[in-house]
Amino acid sequence: MVTPFASSFLCLYLQAPASNMSTIADNAATYRPVPPVAKKVEHRMELFGDVRIDNYYWLRDDSRSDADVLAYLRQENEYTDSVMSATRQLEDQLFAEIKGRIKEDDITAPVRKGSYYYYERTLTGKEYVQHCRSLVSNAESSPTVYDDMPTGPEAPLEHVILDENIKAKDHSFYRIGAFKVSPNNNLVAYAEDKRGNEIHTVHIINVETGEPIGKPLENVTSYLEWAGDENLVYITMDEILRPAKVWLHKLGTEQSSDICLYHEEDDTFSLELHASESEQFLFVASESKTTTIGWYLDVSKPGELKILMPRVCGVDASFSHRGNHFFIRRRTDEFFNSELLACPIDNIFETSLLIPHRKSVKIQDLQLFKDHLVLYERENGLQKVTVYDLPEIDKPLKGLESGRRIEFIDPVYSVDRLESQFSTSILRFSYSSMKTPPSVYAYDMNSGVSVLKKVETVLGGFDASNYVTERKWATAFDGTQIPLSIVYHKNLVKLDSSDPLLLYGYGSYEICIDPYFKGSRLSLLDRGFIFAIAHIRGGGEMGRPWYENGKFLNKKNTFTDFIACAEYLIENKYCTSEKLCIDGRSAGGLLIGAVLNMRPDLFKAAIAGVPFVDVLTTMLDPTIPLTTSEWEEWGDPRKEEFYFYMKSYSPVDNVKAQKYPHILVMAGLHDPRVMYSEPAKFVAKLRDLKTDDNMLLFKCQFGAGHFSNSGRFERLREDAFVCAFLLKALDMIPDPESHKS
Numbered sequence: 117m118v119t120p121f122a123s124s125f126l127c128l129y130l131q132a133p134a135s136n137m138s139t140i141a142d143n144a145a146t147y148r149p150v151p152p153v154a155k156k157v158e159h160r161m162e163l164f165g166d167v168r169i170d171n172y173y174w175l176r177d178d179s180r181s182d183a184d185v186l187a188y189l190r191q192e193n194e195y196t197d198s199v200m201s202a203t204r205q206l207e208d209q210l211f212a213e214i215k216g217r218i219k220e221d222d223i224t225a226p227v228r229k230g231s232y233y234y235y236e237r238t239l240t241g242k243e244y245v246q247h248c249r250s251l252v253s254n255a256e257s258s259p260t261v262y263d264d265m266p267t268g269p270e271a272p273l274e275h276v277i278l279d280e281n282i283k284a285k286d287h288s289f290y291r292i293g294a295f296k297v298s299p300n301n302n303l304v305a306y307a308e309d310k311r312g313n314e315i316h317t318v319h320i321i322n323v324e325t326g327e328p329i330g331k332p333l334e335n336v337t338s339y340l341e342w343a344g345d346e347n348l349v350y351i352t353m354d355e356i357l358r359p360a361k362v363w364l365h366k367l368g369t370e371q372s373s374d375i376c377l378y379h380e381e382d383d384t385f386s387l388e389l390h391a392s393e394s395e396q397f398l399f400v401a402s403e404s405k406t407t408t409i410g411w412y413l414d415v416s417k418p419g420e421l422k423i424l425m426p427r428v429c430g431v432d433a434s435f436s437h438r439g440n441h442f443f444i445r446r447r448t449d450e451f452f453n454s455e456l457l458a459c460p461i462d463n464i465f466e467t468s469l470l471i472p473h474r475k476s477v478k479i480q481d482l483q484l485f486k487d488h489l490v491l492y493e494r495e496n497g498l499q500k501v502t503v504y505d506l507p508e509i510d511k512p513l514k515g516l517e518s519g520r521r522i523e524f525i526d527p528v529y530s531v532d533r534l535e536s537q538f539s540t541s542i543l544r545f546s547y548s549s550m551k552t553p554p555s556v557y558a559y560d561m562n563s564g565v566s567v568l569k570k571v572e573t574v575l576g577g578f579d580a581s582n583y584v585t586e587r588k589w590a591t592a593f594d595g596t597q598i599p600l601s602i603v604y605h606k607n608l609v610k611l612d613s614s615d616p617l618l619l620y621g622y623g624s625y626e627i628c629i630d631p632y633f634k635g636s637r638l639s640l641l642d643r644g645f646i647f648a649i650a651h652i653r654g655g656g657e658m659g660r661p662w663y664e665n666g667k668f669l670n671k672k673n674t675f676t677d678f679i680a681c682a683e684y685l686i687e688n689k690y691c692t693s694e695k696l697c698i699d700g701r702s703a704g705g706l707l708i709g710a711v712l713n714m715r716p717d718l719f720k721a722a723i724a725g726v727p728f729v730d731v732l733t734t735m736l737d738p739t740i741p742l743t744t745s746e747w748e749e750w751g752d753p754r755k756e757e758f759y760f761y762m763k764s765y766s767p768v769d770n771v772k773a774q775k776y777p778h779i780l781v782m783a784g785l786h787d788p789r790v791m792y793s794e795p796a797k798f799v800a801k802l803r804d805l806k807t808d809d810n811m812l813l814f815k816c817q818f819g820a821g822h823f824s825n826s827g828r829f830e831r832l833r834e835d836a837f838v839c840a841f842l843l844k845a846l847d848m849i850p851d852p853e854s855h856k857s
Contacts, residue, residue, distance in 0.1 A: 149198035151812065152191035154800040155184075161733070164756045168769065170733065172800045176793040180785055189785070189796065192814040199813060203840045206849055211836035214636045215829060219573035223248070225544075225556040226265045227535050230301050231255040233265045233272075243827030244280030247295055247304075249323070259540050261558040261567040277304055277323055284826070288819030289786075291826045293338030294318075299395060300345045303329060303367075307338050312786040312821025314338070314357070318350060320367065330368050339389040341398050343418040349377070349398055351387050357741035357788050359387040362400050364418055377421050378402075378411065383744040385409075392437035393484045393538040399424070399435045405625075405748035408433045412442070424464055437461075438484045439509035443470075445479055452660040454479040456491070458513045470516050478659040480628075486539050488561045491519065492531070497599045497657045499531045499630060501545065503561045522559060522566070526552060527587045528601040530630035544569075548633040550603035550647070551583035574635055582606060583641065585631065590650075590677075590684035596665075598677050599657065600684070601631040604646040616846050617646040617691035619682060623654035623674040624703035625749060626663035636835035643848065646690055652677035652707075668751050669761055675710045682711075682718050693718050697842055701725035702790060702822065709767025709798060712776060721778040721845035723838060726787055726822055730794040731766035732759070741788050768794070771801045775808040778845035780838065784820035792816055811845060 159173035177185045200207070220240040226233035231252050236245040250265060250272040257263075266272065284290030287310045294307040294316075304323055307316035318333035318340060337359050339351040346367050354360040364375040380387055380402045388401045398413040400421055410425035410433060424442060425433050432447040440461055447454040451473035459467045471479065471491065477500075481492040486509060493500040502519040524531070526549035534544040534556065541561045548554040553572040559565070586602040609615050618640060622629045629649055637647055651657040654666025654674040666674045682698070685691055696719050700708040705727020712722055728734075735753045738744050751758035763769050781799050783792040799814040806812070815837075817825060825831050843849045 149195055151195050151803055152188065153803065154188055154796075156804075161736075163736070163753075164759055166760070166763070168732075168763075170768075170797070171804075172797040173733075175796045175800070176791065180792075185793075189792070189816045189818075192796075192799065193816060196813040196815050199811060200837070200840065200844070203844050203849065206843065207836050207840040210639055210839050211833050213576070213639055214832050214836055217574050217576045217578065217635045217638065218832075219575060222573065225534075225570040226250075227544075228252060228259055228263070228537060229297060232301055234297065235265075237274075237276075238828070239281070242281045243829055244284050244290065246276050246280065247278040247306075248274050248276050250274050259537060259542055261542055261560045261565055263558075264569070275324070277326075278306065278321070283308065289821070289826045291823075294340040296340055296342055297323070298342050298345050302345070305340055305342070305348055307336060307340050309338075309821075312784055312819070312823075312826070313788050314821060315353070315788075318348070320348070331371065333365060333371050339387070341389055341391045343398060343413060343415040347415075347418050349389060349400075349413065349418070351389055354383075356383070356739060356744065358383060358745060362387055362389060362421075377413070383738070384747060386745050391415075392435075393536075394437050395538070397437045397442075401434070402427075403432070404745065406430055406432060410435050412437075434482075436482060436484045438486070438506070441513055443482065443484060443489075445482055447660065452664075453477060454660075456482065468513055468515075470513065472515075476659075478656070480656075481533060483533055483536070483543070484538065485536070485541065485543070485561070487541060488543075489516070489519075490533075490543055490561075492533060494628070494657065494659065497651060499529070501531055503543070503559075505561075520561075520564065526550075526585055526631075528585055528631040530632045550585045550601060550631045550633060551580045553578075553580075553633050553635070572633075572635075574638075576638075578638065588684070588688075590681045592653075592673070592677050592680045594673075596653070596673075596677070598653075598681055599651040600681055601649040601651065602646060602690070603631075603641065603648075605641050605644070608642070608644040609646055611689055613686075613689040613692050614695070615644060615646050615691055616640075616695045616697065616842075616848070617648060617685060618697045618699055618842065619648045619650060619678075619685065620699045620704075621650040621652055621678045621681075621707050622700060622702075622704040623650075623652040623666055623678070623707055625654075626656035626660070628655055628657045630657075636832060636839070639836075639839050640842070643843070645842075646685075648681070648685065648690070650678050650681035652681070667749055669757070671750065671761075672765055674707060675714060675765065678707055678711055679715055679718065682715075686718075694720055695846065697721040697723070697845070699723040699725075700727070703728050705729060705790070705795070706731065706767065710765050710770075712779070713767060713770040713772070716774060716776045719777045721780075721842055723780045723782075723841070724795065724798075725782045725824075726784060726790045727767070727781065727795050727798065728790045729767035729798040732762045732769055733766075734791075734794065735762065740791065768798050768801060771798070771805050773805045773807055776802065776806045776810060776812070778811040778841075779813070780811070780841045781814045782824075782834075783814070783816045784822055784824065785816055785818045786820065787822040789822040811841075813841070 156171035157174045159170045161168045222238050224236045226235040232249045234249045237248050289312045291309045296305045305320045307318045309316050316336045318336050320329040337351045341349050343349050348365045351359045352361045361379045362377045385402045385404050400411045402409040409427045411421035412424050430449050434445045436443045441458045444457045445454050455473040456471035457467045478494040483490040489504040491502045501522040504516045504519040529549040532546040536544045543559045553574050555571040556569045558567045558569050584606045588600045589597040656663050705724040708724040709729040753759040753762050781795045783795040785792050
């Protein structure tokens, strides 16, 4: 039986007259693959007097088991493989090149916890990490920035707690979502995902023996924390994969007897869980996109949750603890960039203001120590790390004086907080830029001394001085200045409009895409590419208003900002439209889909990873995971104003008969965030309507979810594939076959 998606070669073969059969066989070497054509099954949707016809709605299969759907996805994968077959040798070369830059046998910067150093080790040829620990040789000494775990003959005996390579052996996907060591260092609880759907199983083991403690906890999120040495707190999801219930589990008991501490029934809210740096409290937050409700749990006597932040619409917060006080980062409509408050544990309504709201500075995160407070802030689009001295732990708290700012050297960069010991004065953080590999620093908050503890090794002759990073500003249609981060090889780029350029964008959820280092990107930079990040509205780079002006009925600002950045790069001779490629993932994939419909003439090639492209249909269906919680991001299309606005930019709804650039779309079959059917429908509709012969490729990973493949080399292989696609689209490789399809 021939399925509705018979192989491309078979379709071509069956359509040929008998007299041409020998010609087809004789010319197999010059055979051009024919793209699969998805069948059309009319699905009518009507709202507010508006009728939409979705011929590819049938591609949605919640069970991921429909034979016709799977056959179509395999057809697309086979077609992609066929089109890219001529670049297979280049892809292999790129993979070897990218892989050759990493130090395969390595360890992460050790984290001291009590009498042990904890770290992860990678082994030559192995896809996954080992979770390890070693004894601290002088555990009684106070940590300093100069402390290091001994190496060589003096290295302490290493104990492998968990080897992910062994656990992943029989699975096409394997990822540890949480790895939590008990306060007494005797036990570990880890959450594993074996499908990519972000539904975890939690195992509790003895650190030394690896023996399991009780039965695993099933169907759990990655939110997992210890409450003392004998209890775990975790969160489970409801039928639409919304984190909805928080539970208390006593070791050695059945999961069925666990105590539900809270059930969030409002489907626009989702639960989160984290531990205070002091390890004395756990905080549970129920959050929408604008509002937070907060509770705390004393880990010394876990029982009921106690309220810390009541539900007040439009008030968002995060929490921490030190001594006799809770610390609260609070955002309101008036104080949109957040203020920092403190309140006594025994009277949460008696708040004192520590750091006032500032219109130009956004408080993004905070980290507490026994004697210090660290604020992670943003000003004018750049990250700041500021250290404040705190009074003795049992003294009253009041407004804090000016802090000490940690200085960074690159014009654009990225800083991430790392786990640090609460009782010390040593702050650990990771720093990188578009030309600086991730580097772990220990910073003494008393002396101001900063010591580099580890820098990610980049092999293959990498020299950071060969690369230039820049910060530029594009002007949006309404006059808003949009920051751009740019990197290129100083000896290969001419800046005369002849250079190829890859422009990346995201622009949603107040997420900041800071200028970061990526080793595989060097394969493009070293071939003369320029790489740029457009920090467009909808993200959080320039403060809370930056986000507000790129969501709801302002969402189109995200797309027009990106177009303005592209036009700026062309006008300033970084590239031409014939050399301009674009890239985005997830909500960034929505960005790519939208601008392709709006300005297909502006780009040569586009990459859309797990793209959220069927916005209107998805947001109208509350049974799809995450939909209800997303109404405060995109709007609720059950309201007429939002319906027509979302329809005006939703990529699937705006595909039309016009020429499009070369396009590569990627998806994960088990993705719980953007269902594979969205990109599948987008590709099917593009195939039906587009009027060009440019490449349109769809690659669906059958063993992956939202975050691509789980093995480190598998991810590098995907990077190599994307690089090969870009080089092919730009005719930058010798190719005997036309790339037209």
